[in-house]
Amino acid sequence: MVAVSPFTPKVAGTKTITVAATTAAVQLAFPSVDQQVMVTSIAGNAVAFIEFGTSTQTAVVATSCPILPGTANMFTIGPATTHIATIGTAGNTLYVTCGDGV
8 A cells, every 4th residue: 555645845845926817937845856835825815826837837717727725636747847826816826835645
């Protein structure tokens, strides 16, 4: 049986991102590491859209990965991933936490 470890955030591994109506890429707290990332939305009613990639990555409303209001989502990112791109309702806040485990 495969052992499953709980998600463990890295020290100083969280970035706060203010989502805007235009796409913007923000560097992760620990870029270029094969790891898990938890994306948490504190918005009451605003959907954000995200894409993982490099500094040139863009996010697109309706075709990128949606982050629903009041949710936390886990993602596994590869070693070449350095940034998260966001777009959505201006003023929405996302917390992006780098860590290990599931």
